[in-house]
Amino acid sequence: MQNNFYEKLTQMALERSTPFCYGCYKDAPSGRCNTCFSDDMMRHVPGVGVEWGTEWIVQHILETELTPVNLEEAFEESIRQCYPETVKVGWMTLDTASVLREMDPVAWSIALGEWETQESEEGIIVSFNDGGTYYWTHEVEAL
Numbered sequence: 001m002q003n004n005f006y007e008k009l010t011q012m013a014l015e016r017s018t019p020f021c022y023g024c025y026k027d028a029p030s031g032r033c034n035t036c037f038s039d040d041m042m043r044h045v046p047g048v049g050v051e052w053g054t055e056w057i058v059q060h061i062l063e064t065e066l067t068p069v070n071l072e073e074a075f076e077e078s079i080r081q082c083y084p085e086t087v088k089v090g091w092m093t094l095d096t097a098s099v100l101r102e103m104d105p106v107a108w109s110i111a112l113g114e115w116e117t118q119e120s121e122e123g124i125i126v127s128f129n130d131g132g133t134y135y136w137t138h139e140v141e142a143l
């Protein structure tokens, strides 16, 4: 599915950029330069830059149009949905998620890691750089 998305993003990247002849330093929309007849083209995104390949354009689309998932925040939200909002300790009423996080940071971060893996396996979040950055799948789809 991730590859599927990447293919579509690459397609978008091609649509949003123009073939560019670096030798003549000009756009060559047909894919072949009408000055030097080269077909070895860079890609030009007006206002963004000129580079080889499409990866940088995909990156640009992701960065400008999507907000990466804040894993910590999203995980905390899922905890809040699983457990009662507050917990009573003696006479104190405490926020459950905060207690979990603060009383056992190691278990918290393990659980966060497991949650991340699970969300990603279920296709709820998706990463194009091996988990460095995640995006919500439904937002990528909406692109």
Ligand SMILES: [Zn+2]
Pocket: 021, 022, 023, 024, 025, 033, 034, 035, 036, 037, 038
């Ligand atoms: Zn040329």
